[in-house]
Amino acid sequence: MYADYSVEPESDFFDFHISLEKPMGVRRWVRPQVQFYVDRLTPFKPLPLDQAFPMLEWGLNWCVSTRINNQLTIHAAVVEKNGYALILPGDPGSGKSTLCAALVNSGWRLLSDELTMVSLADGRIFPLPRPVSLKNESIKVIQRFSPDAVISRISHDTSKGSVAHMRVPTEHVDRSTETAIPGWVVFPKYIAGSPLTLEPLSKGQACIRLIENSFNYSILSEKGFEAVTKVIDSSDCFDFSYSVLDDAISEFDDLAALKSGESQNAT
């Protein structure tokens, strides 16, 4: 999953000192468990050893969403095309991760499948590309949608059901310091058998719903409000429901083409 990431043995400053270890005592051997440590403290209860990789990912998300407050963090998937970011906030079950994984395999660059990081200074989106989490049916859906995608072993019976992770394409990892301008805020909803709909959403509505999905809006208060309004000002906002992934992707490709057309006309 992390083969393409650079290891920095020479580095001597780290954002988070984390480790995954088998706990001492009986549970090291009998129905073995795994524990997540942040600088030797344990924010969570141990999980069955089989869930070690999901635990690493959840732990990393926890570190970022609780400790990073120099940016606005929003619970949303985010991908980029032609310099513009497509932000997909969504409750669990809305299909945002599935949509995100499919977009990443269709020419969109992964910024993050879980944490949209907005710069307080200029509202640009900072990438945090890590393996994309897939749950339950969406694992098979993505395997079928892009047979070349590298998907991890499945951990069953986690608190979120069966969980697997999709590897981030190498090029996306290499571009992990390239920020993007917010282009669209889209609230997706997967509804089995439904036709595709893309309904424009007022900026006010979108603003409030983005705030509801933010981890640290209340901490950042005024600075957070300014960051949200920067995102909303530069974005087209929609409510979106879909059932067929291919249709959804081509809809977003159209949006991207429209936008780059606009920006070419403007110059």
Added chain:
Amino acid sequence: MPHNAPMLVQFFRNPETVSVFKRGDWDLLLRQAQGADVLPRLSFLLREKDLLGSAPEQVMVHLDSARNLSEGYERSVKWEVNRICHALRGRDVPVILLKGAAYMLAEMPFARGRVFSDIDLLVERQKLDTAERALFLNGWLSSHLDEYDQRYYRQWMHELPPLKHMKRRSVLDVHHTILPLTASLKPDSSKLFADIVPLQDNPYIFTLSPIDMVLHSATHLFHEGEFEHGFRGLLDLDGLLRQFSAEIDDFWTVLIGRAAELDLNKPLYYALRYSHKILLTPIPSGSIEKIGDGVPKGLTAKLMDALFMRALQPYHYSCDKFGASLARWLLFVRSHYLRMPFYLLIPHLLKKAMKPKKQL
């Protein structure tokens, strides 16, 4: 000791140390500060001393995050205090803010960036019912609903069971005195109330007098059972002592006299001793010796040194000296017998142990 003090301790003694820092030093400093829960305070201190220029960009991410966190925190505490005033308006219940909330609302410079979990209030015992009812009507509900817990707090402790706001989840600890009723030291709380100081232009909210603030901070820290925040408590003491000794005439004599009057010689002795030993707080020589009866001597003093010099270090494994965990455990046990005599404590602990654990 001064030479091998943990990096975070050295930082608070002399923040200029960061000017020669390498990246690896920042790494350790930030981890120790995170462990001791004082990262925002460190961030503010660096800014105040104009030392941020020496911090690498990656370090600034964490320093800015910590500052934003504590500013957000400050905003919400001030709002909670505003709501407390609103709840108690016109009820003739003077409310005294204690500790973190008091330092914050009184805008004491050393407490910039101090984060804390609950808001502590002090209310006269005979007005406790009125206060509790008014807070209840405004959404703060008692969190320990079990009858035994209720009785434990109301009969033996110095505070109501924690009150939690039903919507905002803020937690208030409402005290009527500064030590459990069952503790062996018996400070007379009417003396504390006699000296309270109004917070600027707010008719409902007060703080303890500066001298009593020091004594309460000391009492709280040295009766505490959990030392994860021990270092933070020591930083408070250091800050209070430095600020008030510069502002108040004859500060040390007045402080020592007041400790005797309130039966708080022992916590004051510990406070001055360890604040000076660990953070090099300037204390005029001979002052500690002037503290009256009740201070530990001989072997006891040596044992307490061994325990507190371990437990009061920042809560990070790189700061732990040999025996640190044992020291923390012994002080945890000590905090229980300080809270109640054995004839009450033993049945209480048995009762707690036998009670079925609540499902979360």
